[in-house]
Amino acid sequence: MAIPTLHALEECSDFSKTVQPYIPQLYALPERLSDVISGNESLIKLYTETNPLISGFAISVFLGAVFLVAAEVNRNYSQVDRFWSLLPTFYIAHFDLWARLTGIPTQRIDAALFFSTVWSIRLTYNYWRKGGYEIGSEDYRWEIVRKHVPKFVFHVFNWTFISFMQSILLFLLAAPAYSLLLATQFEPELSSADLAFTTVELGLILTEWFADQQQWNYHAAKNEYKSTGKVVPSYKQADVDRGFLTSGLWGYSRHPNFACEQTIWFILYQWSCFASKNLYSWLAVGPSFLIMLFQGSTWLTELITAGKYPEYRDYQRSVGMFVPTSASAYETPAAKPKVIRTSELAKKQKKK
Template sequence: MALPVLHALEDCADFSQAVTPFLPQLYALPARVLGVLAGRESLLQLYTETNPLISGFAISVFLGAVFLVVAEINRNYSQVDRAWSLLPTLYIAHFDAWARLAGLPSQRIDAALLFSAIWSTRLTYNYWRKGGYGVGHEDYRWEIIRQQVPKAVFHVFNWTFISFIQSILLFMIAAPVYTILLASTIEPNLTSADIASVAIELGLILTEYIADEQQWAYQSAKKQYKDSAKVPRGFKQADLDRGFITSGLWGYSRHPNFAAEQSIWFFLYQWSCYASKTLYNWAGVGPSFLTLLFQGSTWLTELITAGKYPEYRDYQQSVGMFAPAGFSVYKAPAAAVKAAPRVIRTSDLAKKLQQKEKQKKPKQK
């Protein structure tokens, strides 16, 4: 049997019943894969006879090894980053395909796959337009970490966290769908709670989309301002000179897109709790670790940003990192508005260059 025989919804979230009995399949999987390669059994047979949680976890471990090898060969450590927006949805699609092949109800998993596919499409596009899939592109934070630790330590960091742990994490944030799959064997029909859950997920994706669009518009305007010394329509010079966005959703949260991202996967876990009629369950490990990961990566990002822009520390004190610190929008300190900038503005440099060029023209004649 590839699935446990359960009689109560609460059992679907019980690790000892839903997961433990199938751990031996994980240990036996390498030998069975070799059997498929040798032609002793079919791949479809292996797939349907293996518990979907076990096979999904095994795939994440295998991909971790792929990410490790590619990263070490290319000396580029953003391999997982390139797959980040795709893998959770592929894992949910895996649960959906397995249920269909096993002849199990899949309506509730279809609903989860719907929101996840939309999430993947949006996030993949956003990563692409920022150049994430360009040849040689790498998250700038990896280079900073490489400079701060010994080479051997960084390689160990890649062998563990960057390649394997992150790969497994991308499976674990999708793992709550396994609980929903089990619950569907007892309560197969799509419920109003499932529809409400999808609506909430779509609302969170919309929030993340709005935040990213606001950030993209600001960064595009800042680049245009830097290149031409002209303030684009809809923006103020003081805002662009500040160097970071503080308007829209960013006036209430320093990272509204990150807040929405964490909420998306935490709510999927809550959906699995509701489906299994439990207050909490083992599937919370994934979204919990994701939250810890965002805490660390955001801390590093802000440390870098605060070193570049003097006003950022005031922004940190006034605006919450993820959740709003209050109902009022961020306002720049009066001293920051009146005082002259501590560094030469990009616009001033551009204007000086233009003046020099004008002065040179008569001489050239």
Template sequence: MALPLLNSLEDCADFSKAVKPYIPQLYALPEKLLDVFAGRESLLKLYTETNPLISGFAISVALGAVFLVVAEINRNYSQVDRCWSLLPTVYIAHFDAWARLTGLPTRRLDVALLFSAIWSTRLTYNYWRKGGYGIGHEDYRWQVALTSRMKEIVRQHVPKAVFHVFNWTFISFIQSILLFLIAAPAYTVLLASTIEPQLTSADLAYMAIELGLVLTEYIADEQQWTYQSAKKQYKESGKVTRGFKQAELDRGFITSGLWAYSRHPNFAAEQSIWFLLYQWSCYATKTLYNWAGVGPAFLILLFQGSTWLTELITSGKYPEYRTPAPKAPKVIRTSELAKRQQEKEKQQKQK
């Protein structure tokens, strides 16, 4: 069977029961795909008879190989970035489609897919308007021939041979697998739906919070886009866009709106979105934690490294961006306090 026979919601989050028995399917998958290509087996049959977590993981590994080949041929290391906004939704849609094809309840997965589709729409649009899908466009972290500052950060500390290994492992494969893992909690929700298929008010609450986080990202992106557009116009024409002050544009980075409370409100919301999906799976299985938290946890670690690099680049471009060092507290000695008290009493006597 492609799914385990589980007796409780807690079993749905048990790795030894929900995942481990199907790992051998991953090893057998290449041979079965050869049978499909040879016409000895139906692709639809193979799809429905393979555990959806295993087939989803296999797809992420195959895509990693594609990203690697395309990146090395074009010397462009942003191939995963072009698909980042789409793949998590594709994987959730994969779980939803598999459940439909096998006759399982999909209401809870439908709700998860709805929020994820909206998330994909927002992020894809934002990436597109920044030129992310243009020919030759590269994420600034991996670029080779932009500013000397960026080149220094990436290339000075990473030899060319090591950077290729970095592409073969982390950039192409690990990131591709990560995009599957952050969507993997949907598998746990799928299993829980076989026991409790009904859509609950808590499921709707999770979706509402997810949509609220997506809205937060949208607002942050719009504020950043408006500011950067005004800054660009100011640099080109010297004209200050209405709603801004010259000092704001001279500073070089935004400090208003959501950006007044966080330097990276969009980053914070992005991490929260996928951590909340994991928490959703915990709620669905009535567990405090489960194996599906690996993906969101790794995503948070990835963001820490990415944020550090972003801070390093930005603080190098804009001196005001550096956090000022806290002032040392003034130490008042006991003798000074006594002296002040004596002076105060002397003044009172003179009056």
């Protein structure tokens, strides 16, 4: 069988029972694919007879190679970025399709696919309106990184992290759906807990949407001020002069959208733990790696921002990076009166 016959819910997240026995299928895939191409085997047969976690992982490795070639040919290293909002949903849809083709109940995976589809629509739209899909568009941070590391080192970074590791990460974010699929052997119906997890996920996506919209509105107002010299009525002169957003959700968290993004995939992992009655499992690899990635990328983003806007250091001291550290919103520090020393007064008197 392409999935294991398990005897308890707790086994649904057991790596030695649900993954390890199927690793040989990964090595056999190239030969079986050549049989499909030559017409000696059906693609549907190969698909349904291959463990869905193994085939999903194989797709992520193949896409990593595609991203690598595209990045090196175009000298543009945002290839994965263009698919970031789509691939986790693609992999959950892959688990859903595999379950349907093999006659396994899909209600739980349908719920996961529903929230993930909403997540994809929101993030894809936000990336599009920022110009992410325009020809030649690239994350500004890659250019800065290239300036500070040797060319060879950056290419190695692309061959490993940017192309392959990020591609595999996007698969691992969706991998908890595999545990949900296996758990349907014991609990095929959608439970109230499944609905609760779905509701929480949708709530996080809605919060993320508010955060992104607040930021979009602010930057639109800042650009309007730069071009016309007029301050949009919903903002003050100090807001546009500051250069960065500190109101709304951004008054409590420096990156409320990033906080939601990390939490969304951590909750899916927790959903898989709940469904399999485990406190933790190997499926934590995906969300844990994502959290570490956000720590590094957010540090770089803030380093750049603090170099552009003087007040940002005060903002960092007052507001948590992801989790709010105060019940009150950020307020711009009052300007400190200039202290004039007696020696300075004496010098001015002499000049007179």
